[in-house]
Amino acid sequence: MRKLHTFGFLAGALLTLLLFACAIAAPFIAPHDPSAQDSSRRLEGPSPDHLFGLDDLGRDVLSRIVWGARVSLRVGLSVVLVSSLAGVALGALAGYFGGAVETAVMRVCDTLLAFPGILLAIALVAMLGPNLDNVIIALSIIGWVGYARLTRGQVLKVRQMDYVVAARALGSRSGRVIARHVLPNVINPVIVMATLGLAGAILAEASLSFLGLGVQPPTPSWGAMLTAGRRYIGQADHLAIFPGLAIMLAVMGLNFLGDGLIDALDPKYRRETKE
Amino acid sequence: MTNYLLRRLAQVVPIALGIMTLVFSLAHIIPGDPAVQLAGENAQPEDIARVRTQLGLDDPLHEQYFHYLGSLARFDLGTSFRSGEPVSAQIATRYPATIILAIAGMFVALSVALPLGIVAAVFRNSWIDNVARFFALIGVSMPSFWLGPLLIIAFAIHLEWLPVSGRGEGLKSIVLPALTLGLPLAAILTRMIRVSLADELGNLYFTAAMSKGLSRRAAILRHALRNALIPVITIVGLQIGSLLTGAIITEQIFSWPGLGRLLIQSIGARDYPQMQASVLLIALTYILVNLLTDVVYAVVDPRIELE
Numbered sequence: 001m002r003k004l005h006t007f008g009f010l011a012g013a014l015l016t017l018l019l020f021a022c023a024i025a026a027p028f029i030a031p032h033d034p035s036a037q038d039s040s041r042r043l044e045g046p047s048p049d050h051l052f053g054l055d056d057l058g059r060d061v062l063s064r065i066v067w068g069a070r071v072s073l074r075v076g077l078s079v080v081l082v083s084s085l086a087g088v089a090l091g092a093l094a095g096y097f098g099g100a101v102e103t104a105v106m107r108v109c110d111t112l113l114a115f116p117g118i119l120l121a122i123a124l125v126a127m128l129g130p131n132l133d134n135v136i137i138a139l140s141i142i143g144w145v146g147y148a149r150l151t152r153g154q155v156l157k158v159r160q161m162d163y164v165v166a167a168r169a170l171g172s173r174s175g176r177v178i179a180r181h182v183l184p185n186v187i188n189p190v191i192v193m194a195t196l197g198l199a200g201a202i203l204a205e206a207s208l209s210f211l212g213l214g215v216q217p218p219t220p221s222w223g224a225m226l227t228a229g230r231r232y233i234g235q236a237d238h239l240a241i242f243p244g245l246a247i248m249l250a251v252m253g254l255n256f257l258g259d260g261l262i263d264a265l266d267p268k269y270r271r272e273t274k275e
Numbered sequence: 276m277t278n279y280l281l282r283r284l285a286q287v288v289p290i291a292l293g294i295m296t297l298v299f300s301l302a303h304i305i306p307g308d309p310a311v312q313l314a315g316e317n318a319q320p321e322d323i324a325r326v327r328t329q330l331g332l333d334d335p336l337h338e339q340y341f342h343y344l345g346s347l348a349r350f351d352l353g354t355s356f357r358s359g360e361p362v363s364a365q366i367a368t369r370y371p372a373t374i375i376l377a378i379a380g381m382f383v384a385l386s387v388a389l390p391l392g393i394v395a396a397v398f399r400n401s402w403i404d405n406v407a408r409f410f411a412l413i414g415v416s417m418p419s420f421w422l423g424p425l426l427i428i429a430f431a432i433h434l435e436w437l438p439v440s441g442r443g444e445g446l447k448s449i450v451l452p453a454l455t456l457g458l459p460l461a462a463i464l465t466r467m468i469r470v471s472l473a474d475e476l477g478n479l480y481f482t483a484a485m486s487k488g489l490s491r492r493a494a495i496l497r498h499a500l501r502n503a504l505i506p507v508i509t510i511v512g513l514q515i516g517s518l519l520t521g522a523i524i525t526e527q528i529f530s531w532p533g534l535g536r537l538l539i540q541s542i543g544a545r546d547y548p549q550m551q552a553s554v555l556l557i558a559l560t561y562i563l564v565n566l567l568t569d570v571v572y573a574v575v576d577p578r579i580e581l582e
Contacts, residue, residue: 110290111290114558114562115294116520116557116558118520118523119561122523123301124301126301126550127301206420207524210527211524212539213542223420226424230424230528233427233428234428234432237432240421240425240428241424241425244420244421244425245421248416248417
């Protein structure tokens with residue numbers, strides 16, 4: 001576990017911690033009720049009792065950002081969980097058994113990769129209807145490909161190792177060999193990919209919500225808040241500034257954390273996946 | 276070379292067909308009946324039925340599919356449900372706007388990244404290198420749908436130098452959209468160029484070029500930079516694709532009348548033909564650009580094994 005104490009990693013860990021804290025303890029951290037409206041103070045700028053100001057309905061922006069962390073993290077974690085489980089399973093099967101299974105899985109991967117990701121997400125959400133669950137489904141359909149390719153590559157390498165050949169020769173069943181000998185070798189790069197994938201999913205959710213295809217009002221979502229705030233640029237700039245800042249800090253924190261984890265968990269990762 | 280080109284082209288065909296199929300099926304599983312929307316709020320069931328027949332929505336799905344592929348082969352993209360005009364006419368006005376925006380974005384990206392990346396690599400660990408690294412860091416994490424509004428606040432609202440949105444003021448109107456689209460890419464490219472050139476500067480051929488009397492400047496420009504730019508070309512090519520999809524958001528921010536904005540508008544209106552055509556065209560352009568990148572890459576670097 002070397003290089004864990006670099007500045008980037010610590011900053012990343014701190015920002016990520018803040019993101020999780022906001023999401024988990026939103027009711028205790030948020031200074032106001034995120035949906036309480038004070039129509040007499042619409043669009044008011046930052047002040048001591050409303051640090052990030054008030055929005056077009058007179059709701060406290062800071063509280064909505066704190067609650068928005070829940071939406072971002074819920075989408076992000078769900079997407080990472082679903083796509084990593086599906087991707088690792090399919091990639092392991094493809095790599096371990098080869099043949100028709102491998103061909104089928106990799107063909108689907110290639111087709112999905114040929115299609116620009118965000119375009120596919122837009123099209124899928126448009127098809128399924130804009131809401132939180134469908135955003136998770138759409139992003140998972142795109143997301144598993146990376147994990148599948150990563151896992152298959154690792155499995156192909158490990159499959160030839162003496163200890164795997166030995167385990168098979170001793171009569172271990174395929175399922176046992178995969179679970180006991182193959183998957184432990186894949187877990188580190190998958191953790192790194194999941195951390196970076198969490199950042200990607202949060203950004204993608206915000207993009208979709210920004211386009212009006214994500215979480216629908218009145219649920220506080222950073223992307224949707226930014227879209228709503230855009231209408232008041234020049235009149236109430238803080239409505240566009242703070243939600244965007246939240247998105248950037250969350251994404252930056254997770255990217256830092258992921259980069260730090262690369263060095264700590266898996267120095268080979270950078271070479272293999274970033275060439 | 277010809278063989279390689281033909282083979283790459285042959286690979287594109289099934290992918291393109293796959294995308295057409297995907298696009299067709301997507302548009303047909305969308306919840307909500309376009310006939311109901313088109314017939315208007317007070318429409319009787321008969322009106323809706325008439326609209327459905329007119330649009331061919333009553334035909335079996337496979338017939339609609341083959342009809343769709345047949346029309347595509349004739350470059351007939353269908354008729355917009357909303358305006359009643361041919362989709363191809365809409366696309367013809369929107370497509371160039373997106374291409375212009377993408378080119379302008381790439382121009383911004385390269386004119387920032389090339390000098391910054393080169394200087395950062397040559398003067399490693401200097402203050403300018405730190406500036407370049409900080410810029411790369413911010414640029415990679417900053418979502419374009421935040422950068423856009425920030426630029427509007429600064430340059431359109433407070434300084435009043437540039438228009439807030441639209442395409443009405445010629446060159447002035449493209450500056451902010453191009454910056455929004457190009458700066459995040461500039462961040463990625465700066466990092467790439469810096470790393471790539473720094474690697475080359477450590478090579479023996481570079482030392483050799485200097486030791487035979489070439490100035491450092493000439494050795495960098497004539498030898499190291501050429502090699503350093505090879506991997507950058509791939510990234511640039513691949514990123515043209517991401518510029519196209521990035522344009523969807525940028526066009527939305529600045530009401531830029533391009534293909535991406537058309538796509539979002541047609542989704543809202545459940546205008547199937549228009550939506551299909553926009554997705555299809557963005558995706559096909561993306562594939563073609565990637566194909567082109569591969570080819571250029573192979574031409575530029577003779578070491579690359581085409582077989």
